[in-house]
Amino acid sequence: MLLTDKALSNKISSPNNSLINPTNKQLIEPTVADTIVQMLTDLGVRQAFGIGGGGIVPIWDALEKSSIEVLNFRHESGSAFAATEAYFTDNRPVAVFATTGPGITNVLTGIMAARGEGAKVILLSGSTSEALQGKFALQETSRDTMPEGFFKAGTVFDYAKTITTSSELQKIQEELALQIKRPGGFVVHLNIPTNIQTSPGSHLTSPKFKTSLFIPDENAINKAVEILSEPFAIWVGFGARDAAEEIQRLAELTGANVMCSPRGKGIFPESHPQFLGVTGFAGHESVIEYMRSTPPDRILVLGTRLGEFTSFWNSIMVPPKGFIHVDIDPKVPGSAYPTADTFPIYAEIKTFLGLLLDKLSQKHKLNPLSVHIPVREGEITTEKLQLENGLVRPRELMRAIQTVVVENSDATVMAEGGNSFAWAIHYLKFNQATRWRVSTGFASMGHFTTGVVGAAANGKKAVAIVGDGSMLMNNEINTAVQYNLPAVWIVLNDASYNMCNQGAIMLGRPSIKGYIAPTDFAMLARSMGADGICVDNESQLKKAISKAMKSKVPFVIDVKINPSELAPIGERMNSINKQTAK
Structure with a gap:
């Protein structure tokens, strides 16, 4: 440290x-x-x-x-x-x-x-x-x-x-x-x-007690074994991150396909042949294709509340015989899809899976893998505006981050609210639960422009993919410099709140304009004692990111982004349309 x-x-x-x-x-x-x-x-x-x-x-x-x-x-x-x-x-x-x-x-x-x-x-x-x-x-x-x-x-x-x-x-x-x-x-x-x-304190005695585990009863485990003898899929969320090993064992034992929430990337390896893709916001069409063409009888839900950014409450995600939903909070199972058949199990996920695996036969697969649908990325589309020659396409930036950071380092990668996390969710792929962080609940701008400093405070490299709007709203570059923390900011700089701009067009409200005065974030970084570099074409990406990863001081990469390439945010806009419909 x-x-x-x-x-x-x-x-x-x-x-x-x-x-x-x-x-x-x-x-x-x-x-x-x-x-x-x-x-x-x-x-x-x-x-x-x-x-x-x-x-x-x-x-x-x-x-x-x-x-x-x-x-x-x-x-x-x-x-x-x-x-x-x-x-x-x-x-x-x-x-x-x-x-x-x-x-x-x-x-x-x-x-x-x-x-x-x-x-x-x-x-x-x-x-x-x-x-x-x-x-x-x-x-x-x-x-x-x-x-x-x-x-x-x-x-x-x-x-x-x-x-x-x-x-x-x-x-x-x-x-x-x-x-x-x-x-x-x-x-x-x-x-x-x-x-x-400043008043007189007291002498405290450290309490000694055992923490009770959330353990399901025997009948619930037996019922789960019975239900899961039929074809099922697994839907994994961030709350299941401590049970990654058990989830992979269960999937491979039973042949179940696995999908994950945007926050749950990496809990089940995204390179695994049984992985279907990410659901919800900036998710993959392969998941929808699977649910339309060969839906499982049931879905075992682990560590996700199936909220808006995970499911968009899309009815296509409800399997014919419903859900088995494991959670320690009794208010969660059945809340996202109240009309779907849901068998709730109130338990700590790792404990539940350990008991379930003990019950399942080790001699044969109960749910043979019947279909393999490879993860499919969305088609890249652009606005009617002419593409800006020379500017960096966001998907190419993500591919450079995948190669240099995800595949060739052990850094934590985090993505800020806005188009930054749409691009990252869709294109980056992780095989470890501890490598990825995103907030799709409260989803505050400024979370990871500052949170990256906390992630780097243990001395390990942390990389934040952020927008220029978030970077101007709140950042802690100066703090990282003061304590010499190995934080890296990769700024998608398009001089706008581009999720707002692109979303407004999708919503049929082109009068909304979220533009920002241009900023040189590399210069800003250097003014505070960090290092920084500007990238204005794709040929510079890997070299710039490699330099940041080797830097001994906090580092900012200011990437001049092509604003015309539409981020994969269509489902979010559809959700807004439904919520604002009369």
């Missing part, structure tokens, strides 16, 4: 969590801020991202003095996006810190993304001391000045607590320790008034 663990500069922890002054060896009782930071350490937090401020100085100071690596960002939302991606690199919870007022409101977009993506993120924020509330304090923050949802569990946070006394901390630690060990995401908000942060 480029960021090495810090030695404590002016304190060391004693066995009972008191602090020892290294000068005179006297015990110093911890403050609430110290106790909270110790709690984070006990919960497995190794990194904290954020921006400090007056309302959270004691917490900020305690973090800086601890063994937790602190990265100071340029915008609070960027720190939360980065924390989300840092979590997915090593499955450790990540802390985010923000000050009062705009610190909290700025961070919320990134926090909402963390919740939607299923990350484990703990937000620490300050609030105005109770004695000063109602006196027009700077950035006054309380339940009277902020929406109530900021301070309680609900649509934003899985768990939220305003801490008013150190006696609450032991129970908080126990609740967080239990939830963080469970499958799925968990987003926390601990709000601490400034005066409470």
